[in-house]
Amino acid sequence: MFPWFAIGHMTPFLHLSNKLAEYGHKITFLIPKKAKHQLEHLLLYPSLITLHPITIPHVHPLPPGIETASEIPLHLNNHLATALDLTRPEVESFIITLQPKPHVLFYDMAYWVPEIASKLQIKSVCYNVVCAASLAIALVPALNVGRYQPFTEEDVAKPPPGYPSSNVVFHGPEARSLLFLGLEFGSGLTFYDRMSTALKSCDAIAIRTCREIEDNFCNYISSQYNKPVLLTGPVLPETNNNNPLEARWAEWLSRFEPNSVVFCAFGSQFILEKDQFQELLLGFEMTMVPFLVALKPPQGCGSVEEALPEGFKERVGERGVVHGGWVQQPLILAHPSVGCFVNHCGFGSMWESLMAESQIVMVPQLGDQILNTRLMSGELVVGVEVERTENGWVSKESLCKAIKSVMGEDSEVGCLVRNNHANWRQIMVSQGFMRGYIDSFVKDLELLMG
Numbered sequence: 001m002f003p004w005f006a007i008g009h010m011t012p013f014l015h016l017s018n019k020l021a022e023y024g025h026k027i028t029f030l031i032p033k034k035a036k037h038q039l040e041h042l043l044l045y046p047s048l049i050t051l052h053p054i055t056i057p058h059v060h061p062l063p064p065g066i067e068t069a070s071e072i073p074l075h076l077n078n079h080l081a082t083a084l085d086l087t088r089p090e091v092e093s094f095i096i097t098l099q100p101k102p103h104v105l106f107y108d109m110a111y112w113v114p115e116i117a118s119k120l121q122i123k124s125v126c127y128n129v130v131c132a133a134s135l136a137i138a139l140v141p142a143l144n145v146g147r148y149q150p151f152t153e154e155d156v157a158k159p160p161p162g163y164p165s166s167n168v169v170f171h172g173p174e175a176r177s178l179l180f181l182g183l184e185f186g187s188g189l190t191f192y193d194r195m196s197t198a199l200k201s202c203d204a205i206a207i208r209t210c211r212e213i214e215d216n217f218c219n220y221i222s223s224q225y226n227k228p229v230l231l232t233g234p235v236l237p238e239t240n241n242n243n244p245l246e247a248r249w250a251e252w253l254s255r256f257e258p259n260s261v262v263f264c265a266f267g268s269q270f271i272l273e274k275d276q277f278q279e280l281l282l283g284f285e286m287t288m289v290p291f292l293v294a295l296k297p298p299q300g301c302g303s304v305e306e307a308l309p310e311g312f313k314e315r316v317g318e319r320g321v322v323h324g325g326w327v328q329q330p331l332i333l334a335h336p337s338v339g340c341f342v343n344h345c346g347f348g349s350m351w352e353s354l355m356a357e358s359q360i361v362m363v364p365q366l367g368d369q370i371l372n373t374r375l376m377s378g379e380l381v382v383g384v385e386v387e388r389t390e391n392g393w394v395s396k397e398s399l400c401k402a403i404k405s406v407m408g409e410d411s412e413v414g415c416l417v418r419n420n421h422a423n424w425r426q427i428m429v430s431q432g433f434m435r436g437y438i439d440s441f442v443k444d445l446e447l448l449m450g
């Protein structure tokens with residue numbers, strides 16, 4: 001396994017490794033050193049899964065010691081992709097030494113892995129941990145953009161011919177969130193070049209999704225690339241008793257009534273601007289309910305404390321906590337006091353929110369998160385999206401309104417999304433649902449290997 005150096009990618013690759021290990025498969029997982037320490041508690045089968053640390057070369061202008069996307073602002077990801085590509089000699093010589101020779105190499109952004117695999121007669125699988133819709137709308141040959149050229153607004157304004165949905169789409173200016181696909185991502189190639197090569201060169205495309213939600217998109221991708229698309233399902237772990245919720249959060253949450261607390265997190269990468277950060281905090285304050293907000297310090301600030309709005313701490317007192325570091329999101333979501341999850345709808349958070357019992361409020365920030373949100377609010381109708389103004393601003397009133405609309409006992413919208421969410425959750429937790437996906441995935445891999 002060799003995922004992109006981002007927590008939102010390494011985590012689902014690790015969940016998949018655990019599932020494959022349940023079937024007795026042995027896995028070697030290539031991972032940056034610091035991430036190894038951060039994620040090794042997720043490992044359920046240490047006798048079958050080896051986390052092998054790799055050295056991330058320093059690339060200017062990244063600060064020294066940077067190893068993952070979670071440590072840098074988004075605009076520096078391009079250079080981290082260069083670092084990823086510079087690991088190729090180490091990755092290649094390591095794979096050559098592996099005994100016995102692996103049957104399959106799983107990768108995502110390291111588009112050159114299939115070249116290594118085919119030299120060694122190993123199969124390669126491009127495992128995608130974003131929704132199928134986001135691949136279908138932006139990373140298929142039908143988009144018909146040339147190599148090494150920036151995308152124009154016209155390129156991204158409409159979905160590609162044959163795109164199978166009019167619902168899971170960008171609205172107006174949101175399509176601009178795809179312009180990054182035409183920018184350099186690593187030395188000498190764009191994000192679109194990188195991912196379309198990754199998808200074109202593998203023996204099979206795999207996606208962390210399920211047919212019940214994304215069948216049409218998966219079929220479209222398969223026809224665009226003319227190769228099998230294998231699905232792993234959501235791949236979520238069962239509760240891991242080795243890693244209980246930190247006492248400070250367990251104690252704080254236990255002070256409140258069941259389903260009364262709002263929990264907010266925006267994933268491992270996104271950093272808000274200071275004025276938007278403050279406005280969201282004022283929105284939480286306005287709800288008058290208890291809240292636990294785990295957001296990175298906003299741009300230009302060294303801590304969340306220095307970015308709090310004037311008088312905020314005094315006004316909210318013990319009712320609200322703002323934390324600038326990492327929290328155990330799945331465990332917080334599982335706490336009975338949590339009644340609402342305000343999140344950015346990253347694909348990992350999307351699945352975790354579907355599995356949790358709290359109400360869902362979405363504030364998507366980046367391209368794929370907007371499409372995940374459309375799946376959740378437009379197709380499944382399991383949560384609500386916060387309204388933005390035309391220039392993309394989320395006001396405190398709008399955040400407060402969305403939270404109240406799902407938490408209010410008598411709210412019609414609240415009832416609707418609660419029922420739909422409960423139905424989808426029931427499907428996901430039902431005996432055999434996730435297991436069935438992994439069973440078929442393992443069989444598909446065996447077929448691929450012939």
Ligand SMILES: O=c1ccn([C@@H]2O[C@H](COP(=O)(O)OP(=O)(O)O[C@H]3OC[C@@H](O)[C@H](O)[C@H]3O)[C@@H](O)[C@H]2O)c(=O)[nH]1
Nearest residue numbers: 008129130267268269326327328329330346347348349
């Ligand atoms: O404080 C935190 C924040 C996040 N997390 C975990 O980190 C993971 C974050 O993954 P998400 O996919 O939700 O979000 P990220 O923004 O980090 O990921 C990014 O890369 C992967 C893509 O699929 C996402 O759509 C993209 O947003 C989740 O599993 C979440 O539980 C924590 O455990 N604690």
Ligand SMILES: [O-]c1cc(O)cc2[o+]c(-c3ccc(O)cc3)c(O[C@@H]3O[C@H](CO)[C@@H](O)[C@H](O)[C@H]3O)cc12
Nearest residue numbers: 006077108127128129130134135138195366367368
């Ligand atoms: O924003 C995106 C919009 C869209 O339509 C597609 C993607 O695809 C991917 C992607 C990631 C991994 C894959 O195997 C396939 C596709 C996106 O990845 C995100 O890109 C960010 C680039 O800055 C990166 O920082 C982040 O870690 C990735 O998850 C985004 C979109």
